[in-house]
Amino acid sequence: xxxxxxxxxxxxxxxxxxxxxxxxxxxxxxxxxxxxxxxxxxxxxxxxxxxxxxxxxxxxxxxxxxxxxxxxxxxxxxxxxxxxxxxxxxxxxxxxxxxxxxxxxxxxxxxxxxxxxxxxxxxxxxxxxxxxxxxxxxxxxxxxxxxxxxxxxxxxxxxxxxxxxxxxxxxxxxxxxxxxxxxxxxxxxxxxxxxxxxxxxxxxxxxxxxxxxxxxxxxxxxxxxxxxxxxxxxxxxxxxxxxxxxxxxxxxxxxxxxxxxxxxxxxxxxxxxxxxxxxxxxxxxxxxxxxxxxxxxxxxxxxxxxxxxxxxxxxxxxxxxxxxxxxxxxxxxxxxxxxxxxxxxxxxxxxxxxxxxxxxxxxx
Amino acid sequence: xxxxxxxxxxxxxxxxxxxxxxxxxxxxxxxxxxxxxxxxxxxxxxxxxxxxxxxxxxxxxxxxxxxxxxxxxxxxxxxxxxxxxxxxxxxxxxxxxxxxxxxxxxxxxxxxxxxxxxxxxxxxxxxxxxxxxxxxxxxxxxxxxxxxxxxxxxxxxxxxxxxxxxxxxxxxxxxxxxxxxxxxxxxxxxxxxxxxxxxxxxxxxxxxxxxxxxxxxxxxxxxxxxxxxxxxxxxxxxxxxxxxxxxxxxxxxxxxxxxxxxxxxxxxxxxxxxxxxxxxxxxxxxxxxxxxxxxxxxxxxxxxxxxxxxxxxxxxxxxxxxxxxxxxxxxxxxxxxxxxxxxxxxxxxxxxxxxxxxxxxxxx
Numbered sequence: 001x002x003x004x005x006x007x008x009x010x011x012x013x014x015x016x017x018x019x020x021x022x023x024x025x026x027x028x029x030x031x032x033x034x035x036x037x038x039x040x041x042x043x044x045x046x047x048x049x050x051x052x053x054x055x056x057x058x059x060x061x062x063x064x065x066x067x068x069x070x071x072x073x074x075x076x077x078x079x080x081x082x083x084x085x086x087x088x089x090x091x092x093x094x095x096x097x098x099x100x101x102x103x104x105x106x107x108x109x110x111x112x113x114x115x116x117x118x119x120x121x122x123x124x125x126x127x128x129x130x131x132x133x134x135x136x137x138x139x140x141x142x143x144x145x146x147x148x149x150x151x152x153x154x155x156x157x158x159x160x161x162x163x164x165x166x167x168x169x170x171x172x173x174x175x176x177x178x179x180x181x182x183x184x185x186x187x188x189x190x191x192x193x194x195x196x197x198x199x200x201x202x203x204x205x206x207x208x209x210x211x212x213x214x215x216x217x218x219x220x221x222x223x224x225x226x227x228x229x230x231x232x233x234x235x236x237x238x239x240x241x242x243x244x245x246x247x248x249x250x251x252x253x254x255x256x257x258x259x260x261x262x263x264x265x266x267x268x269x270x271x272x273x274x275x276x277x278x279x280x281x282x283x284x285x286x287x288x289x290x291x292x293x294x295x296x297x298x299x300x301x302x303x304x305x306x307x308x309x310x311x312x313x314x315x316x317x318x319x320x321x322x323x324x325x326x327x328x329x330x331x332x333x334x335x336x337x338x339x340x341x342x343x344x345x346x347x348x349x350x351x352x353x354x355x356x357x358x359x360x361x362x363x364x
Numbered sequence: 365x366x367x368x369x370x371x372x373x374x375x376x377x378x379x380x381x382x383x384x385x386x387x388x389x390x391x392x393x394x395x396x397x398x399x400x401x402x403x404x405x406x407x408x409x410x411x412x413x414x415x416x417x418x419x420x421x422x423x424x425x426x427x428x429x430x431x432x433x434x435x436x437x438x439x440x441x442x443x444x445x446x447x448x449x450x451x452x453x454x455x456x457x458x459x460x461x462x463x464x465x466x467x468x469x470x471x472x473x474x475x476x477x478x479x480x481x482x483x484x485x486x487x488x489x490x491x492x493x494x495x496x497x498x499x500x501x502x503x504x505x506x507x508x509x510x511x512x513x514x515x516x517x518x519x520x521x522x523x524x525x526x527x528x529x530x531x532x533x534x535x536x537x538x539x540x541x542x543x544x545x546x547x548x549x550x551x552x553x554x555x556x557x558x559x560x561x562x563x564x565x566x567x568x569x570x571x572x573x574x575x576x577x578x579x580x581x582x583x584x585x586x587x588x589x590x591x592x593x594x595x596x597x598x599x600x601x602x603x604x605x606x607x608x609x610x611x612x613x614x615x616x617x618x619x620x621x622x623x624x625x626x627x628x629x630x631x632x633x634x635x636x637x638x639x640x641x642x643x644x645x646x647x648x649x650x651x652x653x654x655x656x657x658x659x660x661x662x663x664x665x666x667x668x669x670x671x672x673x674x675x676x677x678x679x680x681x682x683x684x685x686x687x688x689x690x691x692x693x694x695x696x697x698x699x700x701x702x703x704x705x706x707x708x709x710x711x712x713x714x715x716x717x718x719x720x721x722x723x724x725x726x727x728x
Contacts, residue, residue, distance in 0.1 A: 004728035081622040083686060135628070137672060273727055322472040
């Protein structure tokens with residue numbers, strides 16, 4: 001099968017191995033796995049994760065939850081505040097069909113959810129998001145106990161867990177000590193859960209962990225669930241961090257050389273094909289260009305226009321001509337997948353199918 | 365109409381004024397306008413541009429040309445090398461239905477196109493792309509004459525024009541002297557066209573110009589066509605450069621505040637909603653955050669995760685609460701539109717319709 005480039009290709013065996021390994025991490029530590037599906041946004045892959053042992057999935061958006069529920073996923077955590085009457089109505093509709101859990105981090109959000117659920121005769125399961133250093137959503141760690149007490153008093157919602165995303169590595173502040181980071185993340189939330197229980201709040205789920213930290217966070221007694229996402233495909237960023245090996249990267253972007261100059265080539269993928277959030281300069285120092293060229297580290301995807309990728313040809317690089325196809329492992333696979341409508345599946349070196357990235361564009 | 369956020373909203377009156385103004389720039393200079401539709405990727409908007417006086421459109425991808433042709437656009441320039449048998453076959457199919465022009469910058473590319481066209485009994489109109497400093501696609505300026513002589517000897521393709529994209533401003537190397545840049549871009553290509561004509565090559569079309577430079581390039585005698593794209597919506601980058609005023613920005617991203625901390629708020633749009641190619645640090649120094657908050661310059665969209673936008677609340681900012689909606693003009697509108705499936709149209713302050721971004725995802 002001749003693929004039109006640029007396009008995404010996923011090696012099925014590598015993906016399945018990644019899925020199995022993370023399931024094993026959870027199993028051997030006796031905690032649950034609820035993978036974040038924002039990386040692939042494909043119901044069929046989410047079902048593979050569940051079949052391999054995941055206890056449900058995580059999404060960021062109500063629209064993603066809807067797509068996943070339509071395709072048979074029946075236990076979904078929207079790890080994001082649900083704000084606005086339209087979104088709350090959609091959450092209530094989903095809650096009738098599947099087990100749904102929703103993130104909460106404000107009194108305003110909790111009040112609106114509570115009132116709508118009560119009016120509809122429903123109860124929505126919620127988890128309190130706690131900020132452990134990422135400084136985005138989540139109530140402050142020191143304020144969490146008071147907040148949880150208030151939440152516990154609401155009708156129409158039932159507080160069953162707490163969660164956090166520490167995300168230090170993705171913010172470029174990596175100490176590279178993933179073990180320390182994961183253990184700290186887990187202990188912070190387990191300690192908090194204990195405090196809440198002592199105050200009479202029945203916290204069942206303690207949910208932490210990203211791909212770099214999940215294996216360590218899972219070891220902390222009291223952590224009940226990990227929520228890694230990127231591990232399903234892995235990417236150049238994770239390989240450079242040592243979280244995976246280059247051979248564990250399941251997804252590559254196929255591009256065609258469309259132009260040649262003396263010391264560079266141009267491929268048919270620019271910043272509408274490769275994401276730019278994980279770029280050298282603004283991001284971890286160890287990134288060189290916008291991805292890693294499979295089989296030739298002297299070909300660096302160094303500069304992107306919208307539809308042009310300028311590949312610097314360093315000394316020692318192989319011959320490269322107009323028409324050649326380069327496979328490039330993107331720096332950040334989640335945001336790169338988000339630029340595409342579909343991906344191709346490769347088995348034993350052959351393309352065996354394609355999958356629509358059904359949750360892509362379901363931004364609200 | 366209550367919109368679910370995040371979403372794109374285009375003010376119709378501003379867009380139509382932008383379209384009319386650029387048509388006037390072309391008309392008063394006696395040159396043609398062939399807008400690059402990569403900014404919106406919406407056939408209905410391309411038709412508005414043609415209705416306002418454009419002589420055809422420009423696209424970057426064969427897939428975009430197909431979408432536009434399906435919706436009635438009948439004069440399309442693919443300003444990009446078409447490489448690979450699959451894409452060439454699609455070009456031949458399009459060439460039977462509409463006036464098509466294709467960019468060429470390599471002997472390999474020209475040979476393949478020529479052979480396929482000959483075998484199919486067709487002639488493809490091509491333009492030679494010339495590199496005038498951008499260093500991506502395009503033959504070197506000094507090599508263009510020899511290259512054009514070779515091209516002119518090919519059957520199955522007919523060389524009718526030359527084109528360039530100097531793009532100095534978008535590369536962060538802006539002198540801010542757009543007049544000088546536009547005039548230089550025009551003169552370089554007009555001089556080259558003259559050289560080619562003296563060598564007996566009938567160059568009809570001399571095509572240059574981006575949104576910042578088009579008004580100046582159009583003034584150069586001998587320039588026959590300008591290809592600006594971003595002007596249809598404009599964006600924060602162009603406003604900060606003085607290319608347009610903030611009131612000329614037609615598109616904003618509506619986001620909802622989903623979380624509040626003491627000195628920041630979090631909105632429901634991250635780097636899957638706002639593009640990151642035009643960011644402070646890697647890009648023009650004059651950008652502050654990832655967009656401009658309409659009505660409150662003290663609210664800065666300073667940091668993005670995939671689905672979180674962290675808005676710094678500077679001294680003097682207005683009150684901001686969970687549930688509030690912020691309209692944010694993105695830094696770079698072309699790559700931001702590319703993240704979304706549709707946009708809403710606002711007329712006289714009311715939402716009157718929506719349009720699918722039909723060319724989005726047509727990356728190959």
